[in-house]
Amino acid sequence: MRALTWHGKHDVRVETVDDPEIVNPRDAIIKVTATAICGSDLHLYDGYIPTMQAGDILGHEFMGEVVDVGPRSTLKKGQKVVVPFTIACGACYHCGKHQYSACDNGLPADNQDIAQAAYGQPMSGLFGYSHMTGGYAGGQAEYVRVPFSDVGPIVVPDDIDDEKVLFLSDILPTGWQAAEYAEIEPGDTVAVWGCGPVGLFAVQSAFLMGAERVIAIDHFPHRLELARRFGAETINFEESATYEALMEMTGGIGPDAVIDAVGLEAHGLFVDNVIDQIKASTFLGTDRIHSIRQAIIACRKGGRVSMPAVYGGFVDKFPLGAFMEKGLTMKTGQTHVQHYMPALLAAVLEGKIDTTFLISHRMPLEDAAKGYKIFHDKQNEVTKIVLKPDLAIA
Structure with a gap:
């Protein structure tokens, strides 16, 4: 598949990488239909966030279609979902308090020592945001593996435009x-x-x-x-x-x-x-x-x-x-996205909250590196860039 990868300060590239696979019974594989460049992605672009490694796939604001599920996922193939940027198990002490960004199990065991040393305790995992937050591949890609898919993603109506609900993922x-x-x-x-x-x-x-x-x-x-x-x-x-x-x-x-x-x-x-x-x-x-x-x-x-x-x-x-x-x-603190998604989805569907005003640019995934540079250099003109893997290159 094609994905945007990090290679150092101001060096991101769209490359061909391995397709994601189901590795845990609670996983799902999402075909990304829309993903966005977040302002906090620019911290990665500028080299401010430690523990990034060459080849890491970026992106934590994304949504798409379910194309594969593990045996313990509650999702079904063909469903349209928005995925929260925080990765949480839904069953630990903190998840029980709806403090999903403080999940005890969102980080793989091999990554917990990094966060423990830096912050005293590990936080939840995050998509596409360094190995301190789990080293998970992000969603600025054609496909992405979603851990704990029975807890995180929210199913949205098939007929709603992606751009109206994409930002439920984070911002x-x-x-x-x-x-x-x-x-x-x-x-x-x-x-x-x-x-x-x-x-x-x-x-x-x-x-x-x-x-x-x-x-x-x-x-x-x-x-x-x-x-x-x-x-x-x-x-x-x-x-x-x-x-x-x-x-x-x-x-x-x-x-x-x-x-x-x-x-x-x-x-x-x-x-x-x-x-x-x-x-x-x-x-x-x-x-x-x-x-x-x-x-x-x-x-x-x-x-x-x-x-x-x-x-x-x-x-x-x-x-x-x-x-x-x-x-x-x-x-x-990082956002407890899973806690807020249902009510905010209802508000969007009822027309109480508008999100589409924010989008200034729409680009194909292949132009993601150019999108980062534009966002970084022209923040008066750029408010939000949405990347679409299926969008043809102009």
């Missing part, structure tokens, strides 16, 4: 969980750093959860315009000082809740961010955390911090004193 539940973790109350003002796909879904979700005002922060004009379509007020951090603008907009109090949807590759020529970039380039640091620093400083006293953004390693200059003295609370 829609992630944006929803981000807003939920912000513990939004009626009348709240919520500030969202980053108007990429997750940030835009967090904006949409925050309004649905009762926020009175949402303030979206970014520097890409097109993304800020998309946020305004949902009713958000906006701050372009290249034109205005974010903290000062937020204080003025909230009468000096600060937002009730803040959401960091940027993560470890924060942009901007800020003093702390430049230092972070220097440290990362000289191997003295890993993540660039300007956004979460700024969110904590701007949040009102007693407020809530939600951090759906991806961070990978150790950081310094974290404003722990401000976090403690202001009495803030924070919730974060």
Whole structure:
């Protein structure tokens, strides 16, 4: 089959690789009909995520048709399914609490030591996202093996367009969980750093959860315009000082809740961010955390911090004193996708949530490497690239 493989920083290639096979009774094989490039895939593209190996198949947002099943799978051949990016067993302590991204059995035994050493405990497996998260082949391919297929994939109607439900695999539940973790109350003002796909879904979700005002922060004009379509007020951090603008907009109090949807590759020529970039380039640091620093400083006293953004390693200059003295609370983590999929699917089918507004580019799988470069280099024009294995090359 054809698949997009990783070979190093800014080096991804569509190559012919072995077809996946059933290796566990709970497995299923999916013929991919649509897959997407996620903003967090760019962290792999930029070489920020450790334990990647040459030839790893990328992609964690995908859906398709069931073409083969193991004897303990609950799926049936021919069904149309969306697959969550988190790989969870459904039976461990954490899955019992619907904490699927904390599953004890999502990682193969050989990979658990890596995560144990880095984070103290292993997390769930993730498709196409390094050997620290299981080394699983991803879905930017013609076919993919889906472990625990009796727990993860959700069956969707055959007649619904793929693009309306594809984002149930990751970014829609992630944006929803981000807003939920912000513990939004009626009348709240919520500030969202980053108007990429997750940030835009967090904006949409925050309004649905009762926020009175949402303030979206970014520097890409097109993304800020998309946020305004949902009713958000906006701050372009290249034109205005974010903290000062937020204080003025909230009468000096600060937002009730803040959401960091940027993560470890924060942009901007800020003093702390430049230092972070220097440290990362000289191997003295890993993540660039300007956004979460700024969110904590701007949040009102007693407020809530939600951090759906991806961070990978150790950081310094974290404003722990401000976090403690202001009495803030924070919730974060990979998304418990399986927990949110049923309700969000219903909301999409009922027309309460729109997802297709986000798609800016549709490309054949064979053009995936070009898609990564476009996404990386032109983030004002590119909001979401959907790859389709069956789409003919232009």
